[in-house]
Amino acid sequence: MLATRVFSLVGKRALSTSVCLRAHAHGSVVKSDDFALPSYVDRRDYPLPDVAHVKHLSASQKALKEKEKQPWSNLSLDEKVELYRIKFNESFAEMKRGTNEWKTVVGGALFFMGFTALIIIWEKHYVYGPIPHTFDEDWVAKQTKRMLDMKVSPVQGFSAKWDYDKNEWKK
Amino acid sequence: MASSALMKPQMCGLLARCLQFHIVGTFIASLGVAALYKFAVAEPRKKAYADVYRNYDSMKDFEEMKKAGIFQSAK
Numbered sequence: 001m002l003a004t005r006v007f008s009l010v011g012k013r014a015l016s017t018s019v020c021l022r023a024h025a026h027g028s029v030v031k032s033d034d035f036a037l038p039s040y041v042d043r044r045d046y047p048l049p050d051v052a053h054v055k056h057l058s059a060s061q062k063a064l065k066e067k068e069k070q071p072w073s074n075l076s077l078d079e080k081v082e083l084y085r086i087k088f089n090e091s092f093a094e095m096k097r098g099t100n101e102w103k104t105v106v107g108g109a110l111f112f113m114g115f116t117a118l119i120i121i122w123e124k125h126y127v128y129g130p131i132p133h134t135f136d137e138d139w140v141a142k143q144t145k146r147m148l149d150m151k152v153s154p155v156q157g158f159s160a161k162w163d164y165d166k167n168e169w170k171k
Numbered sequence: 172m173a174s175s176a177l178m179k180p181q182m183c184g185l186l187a188r189c190l191q192f193h194i195v196g197t198f199i200a201s202l203g204v205a206a207l208y209k210f211a212v213a214e215p216r217k218k219a220y221a222d223v224y225r226n227y228d229s230m231k232d233f234e235e236m237k238k239a240g241i242f243q244s245a246k
Contacts, residue, residue: 149239
């Protein structure tokens with residue numbers, strides 16, 4: 001008993017909803033969100049968009065659309081261009097045009113690299129301690145002599161550039 | 172029509188043309204890089220090693236190093 005009562009309530013609600021729908025369908029504009037409707041896009045990989053660019057035609061544009069139904073040889077060049085502009089926003093040439101954005105990108109990247117250099121200079125001066133003693137000039141000289149004595153990379157590398165007969169670097 | 176008519180753009184065979192361009196280019200580029208590497212890097216390196224080891228006397232080399240004093244186990 002209770003179930004059938006509930007059912008009838010539901011049925012009544014469904015009925016009233018459909019009545020409401022029918023009432024709205026005729027006169028006023030059904031407010032549905034723009035993003036849910038098919039939209040126009042200027043994309044190279046989608047050459048024929050779902051809708052025309054101009055949704056609401058003016059009176060002259062409507063007249064032009066009527067003229068479009070007749071043989072197209074009647075249309076002047078300007079009318080053909082107008083019809084094109086009704087259907088499309090930008091031509092392929094226009095949508096493919098380059099910008100100057102790369103200059104901003106390169107400039108910004110280089111600027112921040114320069115700023116990083118300033119940070120590193122500050123860091124070397126204020127944060128880092130002294131470098132190891134193995135970087136002293138005479139230590140490096142002794143190190144180089146030892147590398148040449150060992151004949152490090154004698155074919156194409158280090159010792160290949162040393163002249164062992166004259167005891168100097170090869171010219 | 173207007174006097175300055177544009178050239179009719181290519182209408183078909185676009186993929187075929189693109190493929191031909193890139194396949195030919197791929198062959199040329201890869202063979203070219205390989206040839207360049209062989210003659211600029213590999214051959215000179217082989218020659219350098221051959222020149223060093225043609226008249227190489229390992230014992231003389233060892234004596235020189237020993238005299239320089241780098242060994243710990245052979246003075």
